[in-house]
Amino acid sequence: MAKNDYKAIADAVLKNVGGKENVNSLVHCATRLRFKLKDENKADQATIEKINGVVSVVKSGGQFQVVIGNTVADVYDQIMPQLGATTETVEDDGPKGSLFNRAIDLISGIFTPILPALIGGGMLKGLLMLAVQLGLSQKSGTYIIANGMGDAVFYFLPFLLAIAAARKFKVNEYIALVVAGALLYPNIVAILGKGTNLDFLGIPVISATYSSSVLPIILAVYLLSKVDHFCKRINPNVRNILTPVIDLAITIPIxxxxVGPAMTYLGDAVAKGYLAIYSFNPMITGFVFGGLWEVLIIFGIHWGMVPIITQNIAQFGHDTITGMIGPANFAQAGSAFGxxxxxxRADVKQNALSAAITAFFSITEPAIYGVNLKYKKPFYIACGVGAITGAITGAAGTSALAAIPVGILSIPVFVGKGFTAFLIAIAIAFFGSAILTFMFGYQDIAEAEDSQDKVLVQNNEQLSSPVNGTSFELTxxxxxxxxxxxxxxxxxxDSNDGKVYSPVSGIVRVAYPTGHAVGIASDDGVEVLLHLGINTVELNGKYFTSHVTQGMRVKQGDLLVEFDKPGIIEAGYDTTVMLIVTNTDSYESVLPETYGIVTRQDNVLETKKTDQAVLKAQPV
Structure with missing residues (x-):
């Protein structure tokens, strides 16, 4: 894809999230643009999902997430200059969302930027272990240097977290690095490592190890941000000199x-608590994690597991969670391949193959959103196979040396206990999901529906008003x-009473469970879409009561849907009812007959037939 294509995607996305004025912040992970918007109601989700190059849109963890796929970084690079920032835009004091959403946003905001470093170090450690298995001596200079290359990111993890946390808490990154440096200062580390007692101004310092730790530095930087905020009250003439001194003099001793000992004990407790659950029944634990992991990804909740995975590696040198969830990625790849x-259909085959290959290399979102969830059964099959293979790796004790996305290239990270079981599990996950999807999980439903939904345009037709109210131009x-x-x-x-009636007699082709849209194919061949409100799909059926189901026959004037107009307006949505002839091209003309006050008996549209005979429902 050319640079201009990335810019076109970036321009379209930014425009439809409400413009740069509506963006509080933007970061990206491996596949998603993660916006924090001032007002999510200004974002046009339906339009964004139709942009060529966008896989899907997810609202989770207080973020408006636009799933792009492997080229997300290229699109991000085109958006950021328009926002006037180079890393992350500055957040204001807008709505914070629920405590859960804020926690997920905090974790993802801190860990997303450091993932590339964790992936690089983890892959190097895995390859090095594989080389040892093949005969490389651990006393050789090659091993010592290579081990340092892979292990550095984990030993100095507090430095990486200090930078990421400083950006999240909006405090000076270099001051945060000094705090991390104090925790890893060689002389202090050596003294505490020997168990020698230290004190600061007569207050004893509890011995703790901070290399490879996660929680201590995050809370330390949070404390730093509060101290720094307090220092803003200092006279501006001396603020720049005194603030760094006060920041360090208060934050580091505390x-x-x-903070350090408390967070160290908490991190150890979390790791040991997980180990106790895992040890109780590894197979059941693997079954649960393997089956639910991709579901957690959909809702963004998987970020809550990242600190636990990282803490496991820091505490034990390996992590079994990654071993249990790893095959689930191959299961999603397999379902897409199936x-x-x-x-x-050429378009389906192209999308499915691309998504399968991407998932095979650890990026599962295109497979999840673009293929498997779209057709439902492939996703269910992948989750089921993921549960079975998770049970296999759980029982075998498979573990990873690093917290990295699992794909074909990350296999060396699992060398060690349970490695053979892991290879068997990912083979079962991929081929099992592919075979089951091929046999039971997919058929070209859309193509079959096209053939059975072909309607002959027989006569000119007059469509009556679907509401009692006022009509005006669709444009x-x-x-x-x-x-x-x-x-x-x-x-x-504009409806007076919130009741919507059928403008034609025919068959209900589409009846959305949310009640916001109904599609009808009339007996004379006109294909009608009734869309109730703008962006009201986001209400998930609230304020709507549908009286029809797909396949039902209706007569002109039958009640289709009722909606609570005041409730929808109070929720911030437009209640305009739109009547569209989606097979307009099948007619010589489709002309409005009148604008103004109308009742459901009044004719509002007239179609005049052409020789075109096939009509097709349009997606909403």
Missing amino acids: TYII VFLKSK TVKDEVFASLSLGEGVAF
Whole structure:
């Protein structure tokens, strides 16, 4: 993809999240642009999901996440200059969301930037262990240097976390690095390592090890941010000189005396608590983790496991969680590959193969959102196979040497106990999911529906008003997709009573469970879409009561849906009802008959037929 293509995606995404004025902050992980928006209601999720190059949109952890895939960094690089920042935009004091969302946002914000370093170090450690198995001497200079290359990121992990936490807590990164440096200062580390007692101003310092630690430095930088904020009250004439001194003089001793030991004990307790759960029944633990991991990814909750995984590695030198969840990635790849094998549609095959290859190399979002969740059964199959293979690796004690995304290139990280079981598990995960999806999980439903939903355009037809209220031009609605008439000609309405009636007699082709849209194919061939409100799909059915189901026959004037107009308006949504003829191209003309006050008996649209005979429902 060319640079101009990334810029086009970036421009379209930024425009539809509400513009740079609506962006509090932006970071990216391996596949997603993670926006924090001032007002999520200003973001047009439906339009963003239709942008070529966007896989899906996820709202989770207080973030508006746009899933791009492997090229996310290229799109991010095109957006950031428009935001006027080089790393992360500055957040304001807007809505913070729930405590859970804030916690997930905090964890992802701190750990996302350091993932590349963790991946690099972890891969080097795995390859080095593989080399040892093949005969490399651990006393050789090659081993010593290579071990330092891989182990440095984990030994000096507090430095990486200090920078990431400083950016998150909005405090000077270099001061934060000094705090981390104090925790790893060689003389102090050596003294505490020997068990020698130290004190600071007569207050005893509890011995603790901070290399490879996670929680102590994060809380220390948080404390630093509070001290720094307090220092802003100092007279500006001396603030720049006194603030760094006060920051360090208060933060470092408190960290050594209170914060460090407390967080060290907490981290140890978390790691040992997980170990106790795992030791109780490794197979059941693996079954649960393997089956639910991709579900956690969908909701962004998997970030809550990252500190535990990292702490396990710091505490024990390896992590079994990664061993249990690893095959689940191959299961998602397998399901997508099964769709590729089964489908006869060129567009589906291309997307499924691309997603399968990407998941094979550890990036599962395109497979999850672009293929498996879209067709549902492939995702269920992958989760089921992931549970079975997770049980296998759990029982075998498979573990990873580093917290990294699991794919074909990261296999060396699992060398050691349970490695053979891991290889068997990922083979079962990939091929098992592919075979089950091919046999039971997918068929070209959309293609079959196209053939059975072909409707003959028989006559000219008059469509009655779907509401009692006022009609006006569709081109004036506050939604570019409908106003541009790209879905077809139509009329917009303001309902008086929140009741929507069928404008034609025919078959309900689409009845969304959220109640916000209904599609009808009339007996004479017109294909009608009724869309109730703008972006009201986000309400997830709240305020809507549907009276129809897919496949039901309706008569002109039958009640289709009722909606709570005041409730929707209070929730911040537009209640405009739109009537669109989605097979406009099948007619010589589709002309509105009147604008103004209408009742459900009044004719509002007239179609005049052409020789075109096939019509097709449009996606909402």
